[in-house]
Structures are given as C-alpha cells and as structure tokens.
Amino acid sequence: MTTPKTPADDAVSLTGISKTYGSFTAVQPLDLAVPAGSFFALLGASGCGKTTTLRMIAGLEDPSSGSVRLGGRDVTALPPYKRPVNTVFQNYALFPHLDVYENVAFGLRRRGIKSVKKQVGDMLDLVQLGALARRKPHQLSGGQQQRVAVARALINQPQVLLLDEPLGALDLKLRRQMQLELKRIQTEVGITFIHVTHDQEEAMTMADTVAVMNAGRVEQMGAPADLYENPASTFVANFLGTSNLIETEVTGVSGGELQLTAAGQKLTLPAARCRVDVTTGGRVLAGVRPEKITLAHSDDEHEIAESRNRVRGRIVDSSFIGVSTQYVIDSPVCPELEVFVPNVERDGRLVPGAPVVLHWNPEHTFGLDAAQDIDAGTDTDEGEAAA
Structure with missing residues (x-):
C-alpha cells in the first residue's frame, strides 16, 4: 500500500495562482506541483508567463489570486528574503569588486557566519572553480561567471533554486556544456531546481519534468521524451522540435x-x-x-x-x-x-x-x-x- 502524497512532498505547490496587470492577464489561474529534489523546467516563448510564474514563486511579484507553498508551507504573503529560495538571473549579478571566493562567501557573511572557509571551498569544488578562487568576475568566462552565481546561490542551502534564463548570454557550444554542468550540480546537491527557458533543447536536456507554457497557461506537462513523442496539442507538437x-x-x-x-x-x-x-x-x-x-x-x-x-x-x-x-x-x-x-x-x-x-x-x-x-x-x- 502506497502512502498518499501530501503537499509537503512537493518543493513547490502553486494553487490557482494568476497574475494580471490591468486588463492584461500574464498568467491564467494554474495549479502546479514541483516534486522535491527534481529538475523542473518552465518552457515557453517570450510573453508566455513563465518568468512571471517564477517571480511569484520567488516573491518578486504578488499573485493576483491563488497561493504559493514551499515544502508545504504557505509563503504567499512572505517577502522574498523570508522565502527559502535563491534566484540566478541571466546577468549573474556578481559583485565586480569581489573575487570569486568572496562572491560565494557573501551570503554566509551576511548571515553573520564567521568561519566560511570549508563551506566556500566545498562549494567551489562542486562547481569546479577552486583554482580560480582569487580571480575577479571580469577575469572569468561567461560559463565560469555562471557557475559562480550558482555557487553563491547554493551556499545558503535554499529549498529551491530558481534559474531565470541563466544560459541565455552564452554562445551555443558553451551553453550546451553548461546544460550538462548544471544537471550534474543539481544531481549532486539534490536541491530542487526550477529553470525558466525559451530554449527547447535546453529544457529537454536538463529537466526531469517540463511544463510547456503558452499564453499564460500550461499546455502540457511531463517528462521530456513523453512531451516530444506524445504532444497533446498542435502548439506543443510545433514548439517542441518540428x-x-x-x-x-x-x-x-x-x-x-x-x-x-x-x-x-x-x-x-x-x-x-x-x-x-x-x-x-x-x-x-x-x-x-x-x-x-x-x-x-x-x-x-x-x-x-x-x-x-x-x-x-x-x-x-x-x-x-x-x-x-x-x-x-x-x-x-x-x-x-x-x-x-x-x-x-x-x-x-x-x-x-x-x-x-x-x-x-x-x-x-x-x-x-x-x-x-x-x-x-x-x-x-x-x-x-x-x-
């Protein structure tokens, strides 16, 4: 006999969540459950509502209706800094005056933690940047900067890591390398990743589950291979490949x-x-x-x-x-x-x-x-x- 699933089993649970701006509806009321420890992708074209959905999870946007639960806890009314999430943006937002080590240590020092050497060292090893610890961001490649941003976000051990088009600024070859790198990191740390992207190959390469969004709605959700082989609509059939x-x-x-x-x-x-x-x-x-x-x-x-x-x-x-x-x-x-x-x-x-x-x-x-x-x-x- 299997134990019934509860909302606490999901890292993120959205119930009837929507977002309107005046007469424009960016996100139609939707229900979404992201299993704990999974790599989840929100995939869609520009303007489909995927980033708005991510921002509501992060607390950067207030939903017009519905609720956001993280690990079973209702956080709809909580500000971003009180939510157990961290976000990696496309521009990485690294501190240019700090070296790699101090960028990664920033979150720990901000919380008043004095001894950070082991945690920072372990995190730099995870993203394979230990040898570059004393370089400044401008001395790194785009892919290396991206890994610093991920390390800085992960060191605070969030329940959920939100990634908003994190590979968008990289060239094609490097982007493909980083897809595999991010998947490796997620597998090693076991933290839930929610990744927003407009790139079909990126979502299908990295994610366990993909939610295809269109016009503020989830058109179809499932494993990448299932979405590709068994599209439920013409939009999914045409948007995921050809x-x-x-x-x-x-x-x-x-x-x-x-x-x-x-x-x-x-x-x-x-x-x-x-x-x-x-x-x-x-x-x-x-x-x-x-x-x-x-x-x-x-x-x-x-x-x-x-x-x-x-x-x-x-x-x-x-x-x-x-x-x-x-x-x-x-x-x-x-x-x-x-x-x-x-x-x-x-x-x-x-x-x-x-x-x-x-x-x-x-x-x-x-x-x-x-x-x-x-x-x-x-x-x-x-x-x-x-x-």
Missing part, C-alpha cells in the same frame, strides 16, 4: 487502428495515439516527426513494406546540416513536409526536383484535434528571453 501535421479524414476504425486518407493517400494511426475521439467521417491531424521518416527515390517504392505509412511527393529543397540533411518535400497531402536523413549513406538521386516516397512506421504517427490551429507554436519568437 512536426509534420497532415489534415486527414477518418475512413474507418478497426482493431485499435484508425484508417485515414489525405489527398487520396492512405495512412494508419494507432487509436491509442490519437488525442481526440473520432468516428468514420471525422477529421484528424496526423503528425509525424521529420527524423521518423525514411526518404526513398520513387524508383525504389517497390522495396517499401506494405505495412508502412507512405506519402508521395517531390523534393523542393535540401540543406546539409552536418549530422543530417534536411529535405523539404512538396506533396498533395502537405505543401512543405520536412524530413531529416542521417548523413550515413547518402543517395545521390535525392536532389531538388526528384520524385520521392516518404515512409514510416505507423506507430510513429500521433493524432491531434483538427479543430486546432495547425500552425500554433511555429511563429513564436525564440530570440527573446523575456517573460
């Missing part, structure tokens, strides 16, 4: 499968992977990720197994992107289907203008409500890192 969404009609339902047709081409969709209840004559958006598709020249169509979903088309564009080649296919079922083909054994016939067949395992198809906006999540501004 999805091909094909408008189809249901022509039959049997044996746990939906039979679909699009522009005269037949497709199969497992009923368990369809997010909407449909019957024959209903409409479904059939989705498939670009990397799940195999691309074959039409001359080789006879070699494709009958059990595979297949769509015919013509290559209109191709882009070499290192590990794979990205193809854009014009097809009667969709004007711009995307396919990612690993650069292992390249077929020289797959060039713009070539007739092709796209085929994939029906199990890799997912179904969404055709009443949704098919382009939702494709026009978000990923270049900004605001709320």
Whole structure:
C-alpha cells in the first residue's frame, strides 16, 4: 500500500495562482506541483508567463489570486528574503569588486557566519572553480561567471533554486556544456531546481519534468521524451522540435487502428495515439516527426513494406546540416513536409526536383484535434528571453 502524497512532498505547490496587470492577464489561474529534489523546467516563448510564474514563486511579484507553498508551507504573503529560495538571473549579478571566493562567501557573511572557509571551498569544488578562487568576475568566462552565481546561490542551502534564463548570454557550444554542468550540480546537491527557458533543447536536456507554457497557461506537462513523442496539442507538437501535421479524414476504425486518407493517400494511426475521439467521417491531424521518416527515390517504392505509412511527393529543397540533411518535400497531402536523413549513406538521386516516397512506421504517427490551429507554436519568437 502506497502512502498518499501530501503537499509537503512537493518543493513547490502553486494553487490557482494568476497574475494580471490591468486588463492584461500574464498568467491564467494554474495549479502546479514541483516534486522535491527534481529538475523542473518552465518552457515557453517570450510573453508566455513563465518568468512571471517564477517571480511569484520567488516573491518578486504578488499573485493576483491563488497561493504559493514551499515544502508545504504557505509563503504567499512572505517577502522574498523570508522565502527559502535563491534566484540566478541571466546577468549573474556578481559583485565586480569581489573575487570569486568572496562572491560565494557573501551570503554566509551576511548571515553573520564567521568561519566560511570549508563551506566556500566545498562549494567551489562542486562547481569546479577552486583554482580560480582569487580571480575577479571580469577575469572569468561567461560559463565560469555562471557557475559562480550558482555557487553563491547554493551556499545558503535554499529549498529551491530558481534559474531565470541563466544560459541565455552564452554562445551555443558553451551553453550546451553548461546544460550538462548544471544537471550534474543539481544531481549532486539534490536541491530542487526550477529553470525558466525559451530554449527547447535546453529544457529537454536538463529537466526531469517540463511544463510547456503558452499564453499564460500550461499546455502540457511531463517528462521530456513523453512531451516530444506524445504532444497533446498542435502548439506543443510545433514548439517542441518540428512536426509534420497532415489534415486527414477518418475512413474507418478497426482493431485499435484508425484508417485515414489525405489527398487520396492512405495512412494508419494507432487509436491509442490519437488525442481526440473520432468516428468514420471525422477529421484528424496526423503528425509525424521529420527524423521518423525514411526518404526513398520513387524508383525504389517497390522495396517499401506494405505495412508502412507512405506519402508521395517531390523534393523542393535540401540543406546539409552536418549530422543530417534536411529535405523539404512538396506533396498533395502537405505543401512543405520536412524530413531529416542521417548523413550515413547518402543517395545521390535525392536532389531538388526528384520524385520521392516518404515512409514510416505507423506507430510513429500521433493524432491531434483538427479543430486546432495547425500552425500554433511555429511563429513564436525564440530570440527573446523575456517573460
């Protein structure tokens, strides 16, 4: 028999929390529970409400409604300095006149702790900066400054560490290194991390659980792989990576499968992977990720197994992107289907203008409500890192 979960089991529990500014609603009333010891990500485009939500947890914004509980304790009315949280911002906010050691020791000294040597030393070892203890912030790289900021925040042993776009100022290669570094640190210290980001790869690389936000609401929440493989909406399907969404009609339902047709081409969709209840004559958006598709020249169509979903088309564009080649296919079922083909054994016939067949395992198809906006999540501004 399992013990029922209580609010105290969660590091953070938000109940009916919302935020409005005059007539504008930044965060719709939402309930959110962040398990203790987890790495949790709030993911969304600029203006979706993720940073506002983080600031309400920190006490930097007062909620318009609802409550904030930390470790089961209601802290909604408490000021920031009385909450057991620390925040790391994108600009790090290090003290330029203090060296690394004193930046990290600052929180302890502020609390009147005299003997700080061991705690600071242990924390610098954790972030692998012991050899740079006497350098000033301007003598460090962006990634090193970021680790100093994390060490300074962690040394006070908060219940929750809040990270507001902490990697946004780093270049791509360093950002990827720091994603792994932050995950390592979180695993070692076991403190709950809540990370706000607009970068899908960042959230999926680091987090145990991701909450995808859109227009002040949580669209879907779950493990990164589950969100990617089983999106619940067109927004999630398009915002988390790339999805091909094909408008189809249901022509039959049997044996746990939906039979679909699009522009005269037949497709199969497992009923368990369809997010909407449909019957024959209903409409479904059939989705498939670009990397799940195999691309074959039409001359080789006879070699494709009958059990595979297949769509015919013509290559209109191709882009070499290192590990794979990205193809854009014009097809009667969709004007711009995307396919990612690993650069292992390249077929020289797959060039713009070539007739092709796209085929994939029906199990890799997912179904969404055709009443949704098919382009939702494709026009978000990923270049900004605001709320």
